[in-house]
Structure formats: C-alpha cells, structure tokens
Amino acid sequence: MPHAPLRIGATAALLLAASSPLTAAPPTPELALSISPLHTVDYDQPTKDEIKACKVEPEKVGSASSWVVRTADGKLLRRFSDTNGDNQPDAWCYFKDGLEVYRDVDTNFDRKADQHRWFNTGGMKWGVDKNQDQAIDYWKRISPQEIGEELVEAIKTKDQAAFERLLLSEAELRSLEVSPTLRAQFARRVQEAAKSFGELATRQQTLSASSRYIDFGAARPGAIPVPPGEDGPEAIVYEGASALVETNGKSEQLQLGVLIQAGEAWRLVDAPQIGGENVELSGVFALSRYSSTNPSAAAPPSDKVQELMEGLEKLDARRAGLPPQEAAKLIDQREELLLQLVQATDDPQLREQWFTQLADMYSSAAMEGAYPKGVERLDQLGKLLVKEKASSEVTAHIAYLRIWTDWILQSQNPKLDFARVQDNWVKQLQSFAKQNRGTADAAEACLQLGMTLEFAGETDESLEWYETLAKEYAGTPRGEKGRGAVRRLNSVGKQISLSGPTLDGRSIDLKQLRGKHVLIQYWATWYPSNKTEMAVINQALSKYAKSGFTVLGVNLDSSPADAKAYLAENRYPWPNIYDQDGLEGRLATEMGVMTPPLMILVNDKGEVVNRNVHVSELDAELKRVLR
Template sequence: MTITPRKSHVLASLALTLAVGQGALAAGPSARDALSLKPVQQDVDYEMPEGAEIDNCTIKAEGKDGWVVRNGAGQVLRMFTDTDGNNVVDRWSYFKDGVEVYRDLDTNENKKPDQCRWLNTAGSRWGVDRDEDGNIDYWKQISPEEVTAELVRAIRDRDRSRFERILLTPQELTNLGTGSEQAQQLKKKIEVAAAGFAKLAASQSVVGKDSKWISFGGMQPGIVPAGTADSTADITAYENVMAMVETDGKPQPLSVGTMVQVGNNWRLIDLPILSETGSEPFFFAAPRPAQPEGAQIANGAPSEEMQELIRKLQDLPDIASSTPQQQGERADLLEQLAEADDASNRGTWYRQIADSLSAAVQTAGYEEGIQKLRDLQEKLAKDPELDELAAYVEWRAMTAEHGHKLAQPNPPFAKIQEDWVKDLTQFVSRDKQSSETAEAMMELAISHEFGGDEDEALKWYDAVVTKFPESPLEPKAAGAKRRLESPGKTIPLKGKLLNGGQVFDLARLRGKVVLIQYWATWSDLSKADMPLLKELRSKYKDFEVVGVGLDNDPQDTMAFLKQNDPRWPQLYEAGGIENSRYAVEMGIQIVPTMILVDQQGKVVNRNIRADELESELQKLIK
C-alpha cells in the first residue's frame, strides 16, 4: 500500500474542516481538490470523472455536517461528513452510479482513518486498521463470497498477512464451541495453513499475477447443532466451497474447502486444495462440490463450450444496468450452462437463474422475469425428484411479483397484502420441508402480526420453531413468540452498554418501572418519541428507560447520541434489526417497538405507544 492515500486523507481532514452554519463555501475546497482524494484501500471500484468532466463537477456544503461533490448531471460522486459535530470530517464516502460503495472512517477523532467499509453493490466488508498505516489489521465483517475473493488476491500477491486475516484464529477457535477432538484437529489445520501459505502461493499455477476472482460457488451453508461431537454451540459452516478464477480470459476453478461462520465473519480453516479431487468435508458429509459460473471440472478446467458461454455472460452489464433484452440473454446463457454442465450440477445453475431473474424484477423492473420464473418452476415441477428445486424457484417468483407490485405508482396496499397472504398460505399448505417454506411461514407470521391477528401470527411463528428447528429463521421466530407471549412474564435483556462497556442487566432494575425502547436513527418515529420519554423519566423518579439501538452501523448510533443523548442506558450489538442479538431475542420486526416492564420485572405492555405511557405510569407508580 502506498503512502499517498494516507497523506491525502490527513490533508482532507484539515482542508475539509466544516464551517458549520456559516455557509463558507468560498473558503472551502474545490471540486477538483476533493476528487483528488483517494480511498485508503486500493481495491475500490468507484466513479472518477476525467478531463473536462471534472470542470463540470461542483462541491457544496449540504446540511450542517458535510460536503457533497456532484457531477454535471447532479449525481453524487463524493461525500465528506462530520458525524460527531466537531467541525472536522471523519467520514469519506465514495460513490459509483450515484450509490455509495465505500467509506473510510475516523472513529477515534485523530484525523486519520482507522476503519473502512465496502457498501451496497460493492459488498459488505468492514475492515479495521488499528495502527492507521493503511493496511487492514482484521475484518470486523466479511461474507463468504468476499473471503474467497480475498483468498485469490492473497495467493496472487503472495501476501501471507492477507491470507491470515481470513484464516480462523486461535481465539476464534476457542469461542467457536467445538468439542475437544475437533478443536485439536482445527488447531492443527490452521497452524499448518499459516505455515504453508508462502510455499503454496509460490508453487501453484492456478492463480497468476494477472488473475482475478470471478465468482463463488457452494451448496447452502449448514448448521451443526450443539452437542454434535461434544460441541457446546451451533456451528454454521460451508463445505466444498469453490471459487472461479480467470487468467488471460480463461476461467478455472479453485477448491477453497470448508468455511466456518464466526459472528459477522466467515473464516477459512485450511489452505485451498489444488488437486483435481478437491477437499474433504470437515464438519459434515456433503455432495459433490457446487460449481460457480463455468464450473464443470474435467481435467481441471471447464469445457470449451462452457468457457465460451461464461465469456458471453461476463460481457453483459450487471443486473441493475442491464436492458430487458440483456436480462433475457443472461437467463438464456445460464440455462445453456445448466444443460452443458454435468447433470449433478444443474441445480446450482437453476438456482442462479432464479436468483438473477428475481433480482432483475425487483431492482431493474424487469417484469418479463416473473413469467420466466413461472415457466422455469413449471418445467422443474414435472420431475418429482426436483420438488425442492421447484419450491426454490417458485418462492423467488412469488417474492419478485410481490415486490414488483409494491414498486408500482400508488399501489393498492390492502389488496396486494391480501393476495400475498393467500399466496403464502397456499405455498406452505404443501408442507414441504424446504427453507423456502420456513421463509413463507415467517412472512405469514409477520403479515398477520402487522394486520392485528396475533393468534394467527403466534401460530405461524410457532410453526417455524417446531417444524424448522435448524433454520436460521428459528431464533427470530422464537423471539417473536416470546415477545407476543411476554405479558405477565419476565424477559431477558443483558449486555454491554454502548457508552462505556459496563454490563447492563434488566434484572438489576427491579423496583422500578422500565421502558425498553428498540430504536434506530433511520426511524423518525423512534427519535420523535425521545423528548417525551425524557420528560417522563424526569417526572417519575421510579421510572427508567433503556434504549436498544438497531442501526446497522454503530457510528450512526453514536453520532446521534453524541448530539442528542437522552441520558439513559443504551445497548447495541451488531446486526441491525435483522440479526442483532437483541432484535433476535425478542423477534423485533419494526422500530420503534417499546415494551413496558413493572417493578417485579414482568411485562405490562409489549407494544406500548409513547402517548399511552403516562397513563400506564400513573397506574404503576403510586
């Protein structure tokens, strides 16, 4: 990593000091200066105008907290933001096609970036640079797809440090909860992998200096339940993961092997396997490895026919940018690849067709994709052995059509919701043991809960819990069931405070009435409730409020609290409203959600509104 981006960012912190409230644009930076700033990390695909295009760009202080650079068409190119109100930029955002794809962050207020995030269409990586030298020290978040891409880059550059950042660490192994025998096996694997990486990178021929990662392939991840091989926790893993690598226009598969989930991260447990036999599964037996984009392995490479189809596929723009004709071409090419590949791999291709068509309908308005999905579903349904695959396609057709209806101007929401519930009910009535059935049941539960029919909601949450105990949706369904059944019962709420790290335990507030507010900065209603909650907290001395932040980015939560701190305890764990431990424990589906607990720690009201609160307090506090 060169030093130039680092110097640029130090200068940016000084040059882009904000004149809050003064409108001092004349004294501010020029658009050309702002565009000269570069991301700290090199592998960022962002928009950079050239030549005369730069002269048409503008920079303007928008709002009180940031500078925004736009091109001549008004599309955002850069955004430099002061998130903590000290008049110094601490977030540098880079855009492509008007969408933020990357940001550098200064979280310790020393005018140097110490974190970086890839966002939206650029992925989900979140890196931490503890010593602020421009190199990522560890991943705070990284997906399995991105791990395989990092692996290819590490082999290409012979970068052992990059490889070790995606390898399971001894501490992570301790926290994983495997039994002692498996733990010893994993310990040996990661030690051998770390020691053997340099030799493998130098001796292998799959990844060259100009190679690039193309795609990820793997069957769905599986959960090894607690108690298996003396494990103390559920373990989520991928087996037989493949990556497709392109060198000089020729795609070739790389056998990555087993990956395991650790919090918001995925980790390798071994070196990639360069033999044609691939890797052996570690956690559970698996079928033949799923193959990504062009993955038939015959003598170590896809057939010529498949390579040509892959090249045509790669020539197409991404889904969001494709024309209707190109969306159809993509689906046709994928179907041809399915027919050209070995029969045992066709399911992988059909799933990719379904995923790409569903995305095209919902992100690019490709209405014809709905019928293509229905046609594919009908084709697969003719073979009883492909029931599960047909359900996979049907579910994506349903969600695509539902999303398309909602995206139309002035949609008839009540009718759309009525039709959606009917479709979901029909889908689950077939009683298939597929992950799509679990998703449909969860959607039914949420729809009935928001529609006011809590008995039906409880029925479907319970169905997810009892019929799909190993589904990733089960914990959230169990939490929602716990919330709906909580009146008259105590509930769990324990964790580290956001502002200090001390451990909070709801049980320690016995003797006080407590309001738990699940909130997020993106929810205006959540923020609008806070002044009244603050007023009531001051008025009633035996009343306490506890905030549970459900932002995806903790920086958003901390920035808001720094300027609007209501002075009550705040809890936060990563994952947002979908996956935060706190949201999962109580099955929180929407914010604000507020739960009122009495002096004995029992729930009085599991969904109280702010305007109902004082009358309840008057009953409880004498």
C-alpha cells in the first residue's frame, strides 16, 4: 500500500538542488533516509544511532548524477538520481543488504513518480501509475508468485480495482495465439471473475487483516501450440494454481485457477476460491475440470462445435488481407458458420460471444460499403437477443453498433441534409445513453454526444454530457476523458497543468514558461491541417516573440519517429511534449482532447485566455492579449 504522498513530492526535491548535485552541499543522512518508498517493500532502515554514522556522497554514472547514502562500513542504502540533467530527482532507489530492491521513477520528469519497480530479492513487479495518484493503474510486469501476493491483499482490503488489475485484459486476450474456443472461454471467465470478486471478498471470513501470503503452488506450466508452419508467441499457462496463506498460525489454500502469461506479465482468468475441498477448478488443456459437486460445469465443446470453429478459423485465414470487396464475398459463409455455432452451443455466455462477432462483422462490413444488408442484419440480431434475454452489455453493444453504423453510412452520402441527420443522431444517442446506463457503450455514447454538441457550438449542452460521463463512469478511460473535457471547457481564467518529456529527450513544464504568453498546440502528423497551422504559428512567433509570446507543442502520434521525421524537415523552434499513447494517453485525457487540431492560449500568469483558438484568429487574438 502507498505511504504518505509527501515524500517524493516535497522532501525528495531537496536532494538535488538547483545547482549540480555533484557540487551542491549534500543533504544530511537524516533527511535522505526520511524518504520512504511509495509502495510496500522490505528494505534497509537503519536505527537512529546507525544513521548518525551514515554518509551522503555524490556519484555520477553515465549521464546520471546522484546522491548515494551508505553506512559507515560502505553498504549502499539509497540512491536518488537525476537522469536527464534538470537537477531534479527522477529515480528514488532503495536497497536491502547492498542490493537494489525497489525504485520509484518519474519517467516524464514532472517531479511525480509514475512507475514503481521491484528488483532482486524484492521481486520483479513493474507497476505503472498513469494519472500519478500513487495508485498503480496496471502491472507491466508481474510474476505468478506476486499475483498471489497481490490477490491476498486485494481480498483482505476488498479492493475490486486491485483485483481487476490482475485479470487478463481484452487487449491482452486479443494478442494471444489461441483458438476461438479458448478466447471466448477466457473472455467469459474473466467477466465472471470481475463480477463475483466483490461478493467473495465481502462474504469470506477466512482471510483477515493479519493474513499473509506464504507460497505459490502449481504443476509445471504448459505451452498452447500454434498450428504447424505459423509464427507467433505460444501462450504459456498454469492450471490449478494456488497460494498458501497463513492467518494467526493457521494455513489455508487460496485457489487462483488458471494463470496466463501475457507479455512480461502473468494474469488471472478466474475468480479466486478459498479452501481445497469441494472447490470447482477450471482448466485449459482439457477445457474443463470437474468438481464432485458439479460434474457438468464448464463442459468442453462438442465435436460439432470444434468442427465449426475449425471451419471459422480457416475462413478467417482466407479473409485476412483481402480487400474489403473481396472479403465481403465470404461474409455470408461466415454468417452461416457463426449462426451454426450459436445453435450448437449450450453455454449462454459463449453464445453471446458468437452473437457479438456477428454484430461486429455486420457493422464493419457495412461501413466499408461492402455489405448493404449490414444495418438490416443488426436490427434483426438486436430483436433476437432481446427475445433470448441476453445480457445488457451485449444488447447495448448491438444497439449502439446499429446507431453508429447508420450514422457513418448517412454521413457518406454527398447529398445528405447534415443538420437533419446530425439532429437525429444526437436524439438517438441521448435515448440510448439513458436506456443503457452503466454499460461500456453508454459511456461511448455520452462521449460522442459531448463531442458532437461541442463541435456544433452547443457548449452548455455538451458540458452536461461530459459531466455525466465523468460522474457516472468515473475511473474508466471514457470517464476520465469526460473529466478532462469538463476541465478544458471550464478552463478560461484558470491555470492549467502541462508537463512531460519532449521529442528531443528533454522535459518541460508549462510553469517554466510563466511570464510569457504561450500557445499550446495539440497536433499529429496524421492530421494534415496541423502542418498548415504550424507554418502560421511560426510566422506569429517571428512577429510576436519579442513581445513575450512563445509556443509549446503536444504531439499525439503513436510513434515518435513520425513526428521526429516531420520536424527534421520543418525545423520549428519550439519544444514538443510527446505522449506515445496519443489521444488515449495522459496528455490528451487531462484536457479532454478529442481530436486535433486544438490550440489553447495561456497568458503570462499561466491562465487560459482562449481555450480554442482557430488558426485564422491567431494574429488578432495575439494582438488583443499582448497589447
């Protein structure tokens, strides 16, 4: 669990003064050793008498300048480093028996840790804190043993978010080289796990605050093979994994179920179960394990289903890489296979997976202009699933696809009455968002409503939908995007925060530009008008630089190579902050940036004076604020 948030934000900043850390007076051992890790780890903590004999000395390794703390006999205790030469700490390292066991890292150089790493005897975990609130948002790397440790803590503290961080994500599931059968089964089990964890954590009475993780147990892992002749990483799986937990001297088994390796991280698929008797264990290699109390649970697919799925895989292999018009010729065959799979599958949730695949196929093919029946098929499918009493998430998804597909198709009509079509689109979204509250697609509808109304100049109404999104879907990516949009729309007259690494390897903070009027430009090479804007901005900079005007770019390309190549050809003199997550990343989310182009003008006090400057208005706006 995180320690007091003051540590890195305030005290640690004293360690590396404004002058070079190699020449500045070192901090006292008492000050240096008062700083603690932001997350739990076993590290050396000397006594008061031992601290008096410790020494703090400068150290330079490569480009990094550091203060290191050692005991009287030379054993390393701490290292606080400046790796980018801005004379501020960005790596806080903690040691145990002379080995580094933990590190807090500020990768975007804004004086707040955003990554947390365990090393050597401390483990191998690597956590990422995207919004810098000192709570880990996802595990970039974590071992099976550490999954067990984190799961025990999540149950003890009834922390749903901590548990969901351990589950296999949708993106990770898509990346696995497994059959459609397993992919659908994993998706279903992950959904069930997320839903059932809260009830288990609330009702269980076995684990308490004094419980502690002891050990991890499992048979040897197995690799799921890819077909002969195909490349691709093989999925590595533990079946029947468990953790040994001790509570007040009494041991108990915590069943973890199936663990899958996704990149550098291991992930859970199943909800945990406590105890070793009458526990239903789900597997992978045999597709099911049977408990004495429920031998029919999670039955493997029949021969008929296996045959159909193999046919689907072969068909998808044929479709891969074909132009849309050629791929469209196989849609009817794919539809027939999916409908046969629906009929041959008894598991309701697995049936929903096939229905979802059908809906996604209808929508994408229709929008590509290759399947005129797409919208009609979505209508029919939606009505069928209502009769089937499908889950709210699935029925909402298909209803949203129907609205979205129809909107895209109408927008492609060169003779459309745009005002009428958009008005109808807004009404449909409003009705959908209200009728399907709580679903992922309803959150998307709220976002689309906010964007559409904002771009139409209906600021007050768009703000209402962004506020709804931020409130009702707080903590989700869409909810945070809505919160950022509210911040942006209400930003005039207020100071805003903006900082991060630049494309040329430095770091910058908007606060460093106080005293100047700053134009913030959000741009990407894939949006052509941004390049035209930059030429105009450069002219304005030449004209008004002596009056206290400057520019700060925020690049939203997914690859820095594209932006660097463009800037190498067009040598504009202002710095550009970069976020590899683009429109889904921290920089775009913080201000609710939906799409470039977007320019925000900030005065010499750091206050927003115009939250949406159009390039045609730039010269007049600068004359107004610089007079």
